[in-house]
Amino acid sequence: MSDITKIPCTIITGFLGAGKTTLVRHLLENAGGRRLAVLVNEFGDLGFDGSFIEGCGIEGCTQEDIVELPNGCLCCTVADDFVPALNALLNRPNPPEHILIETSGLALPKPLVRAFNWPDIRSRVTVDGVIAVVDGPAVASGAFAEDPNALEAQRAADTSVDHENPLEEVFEDQLLCADLILLNKTDQMAADDKTTVLAEINEHLPRAVKVIETAHSKVDPAVLLGLSAAAEADLDARPSHHETAEDHDHDDFESIAISVAPVATPEALVARVERAAQAAGVLRIKGFAPVDGKPMRLVVQGVGQRVAYHFDRPWKAGEAQDGRMVVIGLKGFDVKAVEAALHNG
Ligand SMILES: Nc1nc2c(ncn2[C@@H]2O[C@H](COP(=O)(O)OP(=O)(O)OP(=O)(O)O)[C@@H](O)[C@H]2O)c(=O)[nH]1
Structure with a gap:
């Protein structure tokens, strides 16, 4: 107890x-x-x-x-x-x-x-x-x-x-x-x-x-x-594959952050994220972006092939309205394909 x-x-x-x-x-x-x-x-x-x-x-x-x-x-x-x-x-x-x-x-x-x-x-x-x-x-x-x-x-x-x-x-x-x-x-x-x-x-x-x-x-x-x-x-x-912190490194996985430009509609970014999610080794994509003419921040996230979006909050006064997506994948995942999908749609 x-x-x-x-x-x-x-x-x-x-x-x-x-x-x-x-x-x-x-x-x-x-x-x-x-x-x-x-x-x-x-x-x-x-x-x-x-x-x-x-x-x-x-x-x-x-x-x-x-x-x-x-x-x-x-x-x-x-x-x-x-x-x-x-x-x-x-x-x-x-x-x-x-x-x-x-x-x-x-x-x-x-x-x-x-x-x-x-x-x-x-x-x-x-x-x-x-x-x-x-x-x-x-x-x-x-x-x-x-x-x-x-x-x-x-x-x-x-x-x-x-x-x-x-x-x-x-x-x-x-x-x-x-x-x-x-x-x-x-x-x-x-x-x-x-x-x-x-x-x-x-x-x-x-x-x-x-x-x-x-x-x-x-x-x-x-x-x-x-x-x-x-x-x-x-x-x-509680048995584990890795009994000590030293025994485990994170070599199996990696993540990158990618800037994304403002989008015209949420659907436009969702379509890009869906394509990016198909790249080899990608596990998780999430991030936010400005939408033309909208005061709210658009959040888009994908788990496997399923992608969802919502507006989470207004951009704050003075806050840079920069779009960023974080992509997590198996080590060596296809970063180029992800970048191409997120940048060019
Ligand atoms: N349909 C459905 N969607 C869910 C459910 N639970 C969570 N989600 C959605 O799944 C996505 C991931 O949920 P999160 O709560 O962010 O998951 P997480 O485990 O915190 O994700 P990481 O922090 O990235 O590991 C979001 O889009 C959620 O809205 C559920 O029970 N059903």
Whole structure:
């Protein structure tokens, strides 16, 4: 059980585009008066999810409650970024009652959980629970399944290779560390697919972990917060492909930011992003752009081949109306094709 004098932290993990930011927003909107703070970590170099959450307009949620840790992997920058950011939250005159940590979709959660044993913070915080958000349709489409041909080729080249593809490895690590799993985007899944995906998730789990089906990450906060898992004291129950932060680098993935010019209509940018998403190795595209004659900022994001858009907020006075898209992909993804698609349509 967790110590009630420690501030509970919930780690939200889940692959790129699974619905983590949507979940954080939902929890903030339904905090029921509880003082929440959010630490957001990004893989790409554009602080982004934080800006989505900041723009939420949720009552009681101020800019200082959202702390962004851009550029990289939380678990690898524990001393430099994570511990100081957490300490800054804890040292506030009115510290949060519960902290949500949204990890990058490519982060492995276990090293982050381990970081809660750092002397600086160990007596002050505890991991209340690790929540893994699963992109149901992506799993159903085989996005994380191992490619038998690739595996065979890898094995032939290197007998030490014990795992499948890097996507499956990250996906598995996130499930293996979870105290609770959200099977999300069920609004886009047929009943058969749900059964298959639930079976696939269960296959990966080393222990009994509850799976909740959700659409748009909607789940009662009372179910998610207050699990009292004290995960940092329970690391052995959470096997991982990478047991230490040193043991994992991010060589498997890379990201770039690309400037985009103002567009005439949202559909014009959506069409470009759809084409860019077809380039080999692309996993996630998201960003914003100005639309001719519109006072609002257009947000466009793609997960796999599915692209969505909305206007999130008015451009601020004096803010440069520069369009930028962040593209995350497997190492060596076809950057030229992505640039051509985003620039020329
Ligand atoms: N149809 C459907 N769309 C969803 C659902 N949950 C999230 N989305 C959409 O999926 C996209 C990605 O959602 P996010 O919440 O940004 O996902 P994320 O896990 O934070 O993404 P990264 O931070 O890039 O890893 C957005 O366009 C969401 O609106 C869902 O349950 N159903």
